[in-house]
Amino acid sequence: MASSAADGFVPAAAAAAPRPVPALAAAAPPPERQAEQVRSFLYPGEDELPDDVNMTIWEHLEELRDRALVSAGACAVAILLCFCFAKDLVIFLEQPVIDQVKFLQLGPGEYFFTTVKVAGYCGLLLGAPVVLYEAIAYVVPGLTRDERKFLAPIVLGSSVLFYAGIGFAYAILTPAALKFFIGYSNEAVESLWSIDQYFEFVLVLLFSTGLSFQVPVIQLLLGQSGLVSSAQMLSIWRYVVVGSVVAAAVLTPSTDPFTQMLLAVPLMSLYLGGAALVGVVEKGRGVNQIEG
Numbered sequence: 001m002a003s004s005a006a007d008g009f010v011p012a013a014a015a016a017a018p019r020p021v022p023a024l025a026a027a028a029p030p031p032e033r034q035a036e037q038v039r040s041f042l043y044p045g046e047d048e049l050p051d052d053v054n055m056t057i058w059e060h061l062e063e064l065r066d067r068a069l070v071s072a073g074a075c076a077v078a079i080l081l082c083f084c085f086a087k088d089l090v091i092f093l094e095q096p097v098i099d100q101v102k103f104l105q106l107g108p109g110e111y112f113f114t115t116v117k118v119a120g121y122c123g124l125l126l127g128a129p130v131v132l133y134e135a136i137a138y139v140v141p142g143l144t145r146d147e148r149k150f151l152a153p154i155v156l157g158s159s160v161l162f163y164a165g166i167g168f169a170y171a172i173l174t175p176a177a178l179k180f181f182i183g184y185s186n187e188a189v190e191s192l193w194s195i196d197q198y199f200e201f202v203l204v205l206l207f208s209t210g211l212s213f214q215v216p217v218i219q220l221l222l223g224q225s226g227l228v229s230s231a232q233m234l235s236i237w238r239y240v241v242v243g244s245v246v247a248a249a250v251l252t253p254s255t256d257p258f259t260q261m262l263l264a265v266p267l268m269s270l271y272l273g274g275a276a277l278v279g280v281v282e283k284g285r286g287v288n289q290i291e292g
Helices: 003-004 033-040 057-084 086-098 110-140 145-185 193-211 216-226 231-237 237-251 256-292
Strands: 102-104 191-195
Touching: 003 191, 033 110, 057 086, 057 110, 057 256, 086 110, 086 145, 086 193, 102 193, 110 145, 145 193, 145 216, 191 193, 193 237, 216 231, 216 256, 231 256, 237 256
Parallel strands: 102 191
Antiparallel strands: none
């Protein structure tokens, strides 16, 4: 028998030994376990709801109304406050092209309505923390203990990513797009821009970029609910590349490919980072289940 191994003969048991499963495929949970995670997420047990209080539908609606009124009042106060400094905000948002473009008021009241628009966007930005707090206070009693552990990181991460997206758009994306348009038409026409159209372009670009930076938060919520695993997220990276380019083309008000790529690359990076974060959470969940 010793010579048979040397002659190249392999026993049947060894030949039938299963091949090792790649780490990426092994990371995906089986369908039964994934379905159980979804069921436990949608229908938690009573022991997982520490502050569960029985309320009628009218009591829920009354609480929702009160919190909506508080949120609306906070946004209204923030908008009025921003309107008092509307001219300063306008000058601040004009800085990327203030030395290269002359802004014009092409109709009666155009500048006034532009300041109202700027104050409205900035007021909503300042009032967002109050709205977020009221929303959290409304849904927290219905969350399980495990969900509450992820609440603070998700809220903090969502806020940081949103403001980071706005900062990225103001510091990098907006100047690049505007300089492209100015350079493209520099030798043919003089840059005299409508103040209303300029701020429509800038404000839409800022807020759409901030919203697009929420991709990792959405991934974490899907991973926590058990709907999608990190392996499944990474397996569709080719579609993510195409989807990021399409999303950048839709979200950016400009049509130049350079600006769209400036947004598409961060979107792809955020998606991959979100998939990696979901993988870390899955490993931590597996360790806790083993210890339990």
